[in-house]
Amino acid sequence: MTQLSNARAGVITPEMRTVAGKEQVDVALLMEQIANGRVVIPANGRHDRLIPCGIGEGLFVKVNANIGTSSDRAILEDELEKLRVSIGAGADAVMDLSTGGDIDACRRAILEEATVPIGTVPVYQAVIETVEETGALIHLTVDKIFKVIERQAEDGVDFITVHCGLTRSALEMLRKQGRVTDIVSRGGAFLTTWMLHHDRENPLYENYDRLLSIAKKYDITLSLGDGLRPGCIADATDRAQIHELMTLGHLTQLAWDEDVQVMIEGPGHVPLDQIEANVILQKKLCHHAPFYVLGPLVTDIAAGYDHVACAIGGALAGAAGADFLCYVTPSEHLCLPDVSDVREGVVVTRIAAHAADIARGHKLALARDRQMSLARKNLDWETQIKLAIDPEKAKRYREQNPPAENDVCTMCGKYCAIKQVQEYFRE
Amino acid sequence: MTQLSNARAGVITPEMRTVAGKEQVDVALLMEQIANGRVVIPANGRHDRLIPCGIGEGLFVKVNANIGTSSDRAILEDELEKLRVSIGAGADAVMDLSTGGDIDACRRAILEEATVPIGTVPVYQAVIETVEETGALIHLTVDKIFKVIERQAEDGVDFITVHCGLTRSALEMLRKQGRVTDIVSRGGAFLTTWMLHHDRENPLYENYDRLLSIAKKYDITLSLGDGLRPGCIADATDRAQIHELMTLGHLTQLAWDEDVQVMIEGPGHVPLDQIEANVILQKKLCHHAPFYVLGPLVTDIAAGYDHVACAIGGALAGAAGADFLCYVTPSEHLCLPDVSDVREGVVVTRIAAHAADIARGHKLALARDRQMSLARKNLDWETQIKLAIDPEKAKRYREQNPPAENDVCTMCGKYCAIKQVQEYFRE
Numbered sequence: 081m082t083q084l085s086n087a088r089a090g091v092i093t094p095e096m097r098t099v100a101g102k103e104q105v106d107v108a109l110l111m112e113q114i115a116n117g118r119v120v121i122p123a124n125g126r127h128d129r130l131i132p133c134g135i136g137e138g139l140f141v142k143v144n145a146n147i148g149t150s151s152d153r154a155i156l157e158d159e160l161e162k163l164r165v166s167i168g169a170g171a172d173a174v175m176d177l178s179t180g181g182d183i184d185a186c187r188r189a190i191l192e193e194a195t196v197p198i199g200t201v202p203v204y205q206a207v208i209e210t211v212e213e214t215g216a217l218i219h220l221t222v223d224k225i226f227k228v229i230e231r232q233a234e235d236g237v238d239f240i241t242v243h244c245g246l247t248r249s250a251l252e253m254l255r256k257q258g259r260v261t262d263i264v265s266r267g268g269a270f271l272t273t274w275m276l277h278h279d280r281e282n283p284l285y286e287n288y289d290r291l292l293s294i295a296k297k298y299d300i301t302l303s304l305g306d307g308l309r310p311g312c313i314a315d316a317t318d319r320a321q322i323h324e325l326m327t328l329g330h331l332t333q334l335a336w337d338e339d340v341q342v343m344i345e346g347p348g349h350v351p352l353d354q355i356e357a358n359v360i361l362q363k364k365l366c367h368h369a370p371f372y373v374l375g376p377l378v379t380d381i382a383a384g385y386d387h388v389a390c391a392i393g394g395a396l397a398g399a400a401g402a403d404f405l406c407y408v409t410p411s412e413h414l415c416l417p418d419v420s421d422v423r424e425g426v427v428v429t430r431i432a433a434h435a436a437d438i439a440r441g442h443k444l445a446l447a448r449d450r451q452m453s454l455a456r457k458n459l460d461w462e463t464q465i466k467l468a469i470d471p472e473k474a475k476r477y478r479e480q481n482p483p484a485e486n487d488v489c490t491m492c493g494k495y496c497a498i499k500q501v502q503e504y505f506r507e
Numbered sequence: 508m509t510q511l512s513n514a515r516a517g518v519i520t521p522e523m524r525t526v527a528g529k530e531q532v533d534v535a536l537l538m539e540q541i542a543n544g545r546v547v548i549p550a551n552g553r554h555d556r557l558i559p560c561g562i563g564e565g566l567f568v569k570v571n572a573n574i575g576t577s578s579d580r581a582i583l584e585d586e587l588e589k590l591r592v593s594i595g596a597g598a599d600a601v602m603d604l605s606t607g608g609d610i611d612a613c614r615r616a617i618l619e620e621a622t623v624p625i626g627t628v629p630v631y632q633a634v635i636e637t638v639e640e641t642g643a644l645i646h647l648t649v650d651k652i653f654k655v656i657e658r659q660a661e662d663g664v665d666f667i668t669v670h671c672g673l674t675r676s677a678l679e680m681l682r683k684q685g686r687v688t689d690i691v692s693r694g695g696a697f698l699t700t701w702m703l704h705h706d707r708e709n710p711l712y713e714n715y716d717r718l719l720s721i722a723k724k725y726d727i728t729l730s731l732g733d734g735l736r737p738g739c740i741a742d743a744t745d746r747a748q749i750h751e752l753m754t755l756g757h758l759t760q761l762a763w764d765e766d767v768q769v770m771i772e773g774p775g776h777v778p779l780d781q782i783e784a785n786v787i788l789q790k791k792l793c794h795h796a797p798f799y800v801l802g803p804l805v806t807d808i809a810a811g812y813d814h815v816a817c818a819i820g821g822a823l824a825g826a827a828g829a830d831f832l833c834y835v836t837p838s839e840h841l842c843l844p845d846v847s848d849v850r851e852g853v854v855v856t857r858i859a860a861h862a863a864d865i866a867r868g869h870k871l872a873l874a875r876d877r878q879m880s881l882a883r884k885n886l887d888w889e890t891q892i893k894l895a896i897d898p899e900k901a902k903r904y905r906e907q908n909p910p911a912e913n914d915v916c917t918m919c920g921k922y923c924a925i926k927q928v929q930e931y932f933r934e
Contacts, residue, residue, distance in 0.1 A: 150917055150918060150919060150920040150922075151911070151922060152910050152917040152920040180920065204922070208922070260877060260880045260881060260884065261880050261884045261925070262884065263924060264925060265924060266919055266922060266924040268924070269928045270927065272928065273928070312876065312877070313876045313880070314873070314876065314880060315880075351862075352822055352826045352863070352866035353826055353866040378866070379858060380877075380880050380883070381861065381875060381876055381894055382858050382895070383892070383896070383900075383901040384895060384896070384904055385855060385900070388818050388855050389858055391818070392822045392823075392859065395779060395805060395819045396823065410900075411904050411908070413883070413891075413916070414905045414908075414916055415904055415907070415916050415917040416908060418908075427812060431815050431816055432819065435778075435806050438778045439780040440780075449739065449741065449808055450687060450739070450741050452808045453688050453739030453740070454687060456738070456807070457688045464810060465810070469808050469809050469810070473810075473811035473812070474810040474841060477811055477838050477841040478842060481838070483579050484579050489841055489842050489843075490577055490580055490842040490843040491838070491841075491842060492578075493577040493578030493579040493580075493606065494578045495578060495606050495635070495693060496693075497691050497696035498689075498696075498738075500696040500700055501690045
């Protein structure tokens with residue numbers, strides 16, 4: 081039984097109760113949202129320490145942090161530290177995108193420790209093992225892909241990115257129209273290479289029923305990936321991207337037919353003025369399945385600050401209806417993030433998610449800002465720091481530059497506007 | 508003669524030529540935009556080293572950095588370093604908001620060195636001198652205010668913030684409706700205190716003609732301040748704020764009647780979903796005078812990261828038509844920024860301004876992103892770093908974590924999607 085099949089049968093699961101409690105929403109309404117596919121709870125029964133998390137319409141906007149080794153950097157302890165820091169900074173989910181070292185061991189260690197849902201991109205491991213075993217990606221087999229998916233499912237992975245919508249006709253469209261950066265999705269690039277070499281259809285598309293049967297068995301949530309997401313502003317919202325999105329809409333319905341939970345992945349690099357349209361399109365074409373966006377980055381030139389370009393796009397996407405924001409760190413486009421990059425990425429993306437919640441009129445989000453502002457008016461520094469998105473950093477700033485008068489700050493010193501108004505205006 | 512009177516007379520000034528050259532726009536069109544008040548060039552004839560900068564419709568979105576001493580921290584050399592760092596990081600203008608130490612000396616040193624337009628808030632100095640001379644703000648006189656404005660004008664200040672729209676009727680409206688954070692503008696708080704104590708109208712409103720005659724004489728651009736800007740999400744877009752904005756619309760016309768250039772200042776703290784409406788309102792109510800926004804911050808809880816909350820709001824405001832973004836640093840709401848906070852604030856706000864330019868379809872902005880993306884596709888790291896918003900930080904990231912294969916990065920290592928696609932897809 082999956083969360084979806086339970087919801088459709090009118091059964092409230094313990095996972096639904098946990099999520100309803102955390103979100104302060106009615107559990108029967110939540111069940112209904114799950115039944116109609118607008119909310120997912122990625123929760124593999126084998127992920128022991130998981131505290132379930134809901135993603136979708138009517139809930140807080142969620143944040144994902146990507147961690148994982150690469151062929152250049154593969155130290156398990158570093159990745160576990162990134163996991164801890166991500167959760168500590170407020171990440172709602174973490175993806176293990178390891179491509180270096182002992183991938184199984186890394187994933188298993190992460191799953192053993194993680195209290196948040198864990199996602200993966202199984203095609204990475206399938207390709208890497210193929211390269212290690214045969215010397216070339218093109219020897220990847222359909223069986224290999226599904227064996228890796230099954231292995232990861234057995235380990236307790238809660239959601240997987242599968243680029244099922246990257247079809248031959250989408251690639252043909254991409255070829256015809258041309259692009260500045262072609263394909264920037266790693267999974268998309270692997271599959272494209274294989275498809276072109278063998279002149280065959282995407283194995284994840286062709287064998288989608290096999291994928292659904294594994295997903296159903298373990299209640300893995302499918303995160304239908306965007307292998308053709310735009311990798312730069314110039315490529316955004318093009319025919320190839322929208323073609324893939326339409327295919328994902330069809331695959332969403334097929335998954336729902338099998339009681340499999342689905343999210344849809346989205347771009348990428350998108351100019352600010354096209355973000356709302358992208359969200360509306362996804363919601364409509366994919367029947368309101370939750371939308372999981374990577375960014376979007378609103379410019380290509382913010383190397384070193386792509387977390388900020390991502391926060392701008394993510395906040396706007398969230399306000400327009402996106403449900404799940406994948407973070408980007410300051411090291412994006414430059415190198416593998418270290419622990420401090422991960423922390424910065426999570427905090428900044430949480431700000432975007434919260435700004436989106438505010439824009440969506442979420443009562444609990446608005447209440448927190450109101451409390452913060454009352455503390456600000458009352459010059460109550462302890463409460464301000466407690467309510468800050470990152471109390472540690474706020475405290476550090478305040479303490480490193482202490483004011484002469486304790487109730488104000490060094491920005492205005494004794495000419496504090498708030499104090500002034502308190503003394504004269506409110507008498 | 509002001510830029511506005513020249514433009515109205517059909518005279519193309521050297522300042523207009525410089526701006527048209529930098530912006531790659533037609534100088535006759537620029538002159539027309541200045542004549543109809545949609546563009547300003549804040550350029551006091553006494554500011555010797557100034558390289559003129561245009562602000563308004565059809566031009567790049569501009570960024571301002573606030574610097575200046577406070578009663579708690581007043582070291583001239585620190586502020587000069589902040590000036591240099593601001594300009595180096597790409598600030599288009601700088602405001603000297605000094606309220607501590609020798610305010611005249613600080614401003615003069617800044618003006619002597621600055622190649623960008625310099626702005627001030629003269630009422631700060633008028634109040635501080637009054638407090639020093641008489642012991643209390645309430646002894647502030649109308650003459651004192653105008654003597655300080657004239658002194659700053661003679662020094663070469665290019666634009667001044669004057670909270671002329673904070674009238675008694677606006678305050679009455681604020682009292683009636685109530686607010687979470689009342690007044691958070693420092694200048695607004697000073698004036699309110701004085702007005703309530705003396706039961707008198709705002710001296711900058713009542714003596715607006717005197718202000719206009721000084722502004723006209725030196726061609727100081729008036730930045731009509733928002734003393735009643737919302738200081739928190741809950742107070743945004745309320746009656747008090749909009750009342751003040753409507754008054755500023757009237758004062759804009761009066762300034763234009765005297766050939767005085769005008770910008771309008773805007774909020775503040777505004778939920779993401781209200782930002783576009785704020786820009787549309789300002790443009791309509793103030794007859795398309797340039798809009799200069801402080802933020803807007805899209806949440807109240809981002810202490811330590813308010814530069815990011817500001818970048819989100821600023822990008823959206825810019826995309827909607829705001830022309831000039833005042834930065835916020837990571838230290839906002841906590842302490843006076845140091846040099847590194849200033850740098851971070853400028854870079855992040857420049858990202859917001861650039862994202863807005865992209866959204867507005869600015870051809871030169873789009874071209875830069877395209878070039879960056881081509882360099883990315885070609886794995887041309889040198890060009891990527893050169894085109895990054897902050898080449899220094901991008902270079903540092905790349906060098907601190909060097910890949911085994913020189914053409915990729917440590918994020919994907921040998922499994923680089925771009926390289927993969929180059930090798931297989933583009934053969």
